Amino acid sequence: MRKPQVFTTVQDFRAALAEFVRRHSTLRPTVGMVPTMGALHSGHGALVAAAREQADIVIASIFVNPLQFDDETDYQHYPRGLDADLQLLGEQGVDLVFAPTLEEMYPGFPETPQVSLTAGEMGRLWEGASRPGHFDGVVTVVAKLFNIMAPPSPAKLHAWFGQKDAEQLAIITRMVQDLNLPVTVRSLPIVRDENGLALSSRNQRLSVEDYEAALAIPQSLFGLRQNVENGDPLGLDDAVAALNEAYGVDLDYLVVVDPATLQELPPEDGSLQQEALAMIAARVGPVRLIDNMVLTPSSSASAAPR
């Protein structure tokens, strides 16, 4: 197995990447970047595999970003496992890994950075409403990671994100547009387990009972998709009622939104008139889970990779 080179400082990572780009046989290589918070699973694996297939050089980051946690317990219990993560990244042919310390990313932490980004109105919707400040923390760290991990010219940077975190993906896409960042955002559909549950690092914290209860989440999304594909009324109210009654599931929201703006779509006469995204967040046992599904009136409901 080829182990990835791991760097904990900005300076060392940049120097190694510059050298990698300089030595690469391609004149204008594409660098595929996969930002993560570690505790890697096959969802991350799919992002790395896509980056490996489409880019000349593949880089990944592992950093649990305290700025995006509004809940200290969630931050403290976030699953971590650097050795296993590096093993997986190595097996998948990642070239360089940036795994900074907290002090490297935020000198003087817990003092917050003087200058940071806000995610705007979209950042206060849905996950942002339930986790105040979450998306401000996400855009701040992702902008930092883009700056740190950008290869020297003329190499190009493509950054890969999962559609599981649909609101995060929409906000990062807007950040790149609004701030003219020299990065191409790419995304991949949700990877699910054999029972339909979206893979998530936090799934590690579910008990057997929690896991069984959590399956109600994808089941309600598949139900909505089936209704739309059959041309039946959406049945959103029924889906919400069923989740509110589901044992072990504490529903935060189940909404149907415009995929680009994330604004709620009031379905006219109960049926859907345009492509939409059904998004769920719910607490199950000790964790908050999110999931979503593209709803496409008539034809197939799966989003194509962008």
Ligand SMILES: Nc1ncnc2c1ncn2[C@@H]1O[C@H](COP(=O)(O)OP(=O)(O)OP(=O)(O)O)[C@@H](O)[C@H]1O
């Ligand atoms: N099941 C999945 N399918 C596709 N992409 C995923 C999946 N899970 C995570 N990702 C993507 O991997 C990247 C890193 O996510 P992260 O490290 O937070 O993992 P996570 O499993 O989403 O963890 P958690 O939801 O517990 O925070 C993000 O772009 C995220 O959308």
Ligand SMILES: CC(C)(CO)[C@@H](O)C(=O)[O-]
């Ligand atoms: C994009 C990200 C790595 C920023 O910390 C995180 O939010 C994640 O893993 O989805």
Ligand code: BAL
């Ligand atoms: N992948 C989502 C990151 C978070 O929940 O903080």
